[in-house]
């Protein structure tokens with residue numbers, strides 16, 4: 001989904017002000033082998049309240065992918081862990097399960113739900129912008145790697161967008177949205193510390 005590169009590479013200079021559609025390039029003389037390798041996905045992430053941990057290898061973590069139109073994530077799952085419903089406004093996603101059993105699903109713009117339980121070695125795709133999730137439905141931990149056709153796919157995470165935004169969404173919007181009372185909305189907000 002990103003524009004095509006106009007040069008071999010453009011390692012991001014993250015210290016420069018982000019005034020471009022992407023990041024300005026590091027000076028060629030300062031580029032080293034180290035800019036094109038990344039060990040940040042080698043370690044298990046610390047799972048959140050959802051029982052999952054997304055470790056990104058996007059342009060902000062791995063500046064070597066700047067302008068290349070690609071990036072990856074590592075996603076770790078505790079037993080029962082959920083990578084909650086979210087969408088990527090700037091990329092389609094592909095993924096491969098490395099360990100465990102994952103229920104993977106996405107929703108079309110017509111509310112059609114596609115899903116399957118995947119085991120190690122099996123892949124999935126999520127069309128750009130569509131809401132999707134993965135849940136560990138196996139016995140132990142689970143692990144997946146995902147790949148994107150953007151150096152910064154972005155993630156709109158449904159629960160935190162609605163219940164943990166800054167500033168907070170007025171309760172009257174959420175009571176009307178979900179057809180429930182104010183107490184329930186406040187309870188849900190409190191789970192996210194807001």
Ligand code: GLV
Pocket residue numbers: 054073074075083093132133134146
């Ligand atoms: C999984 O959905 C991911 O965004 O890495």
Ligand code: MN
Pocket residue numbers: 086087088093126132
């Ligand atoms: Mn995703």
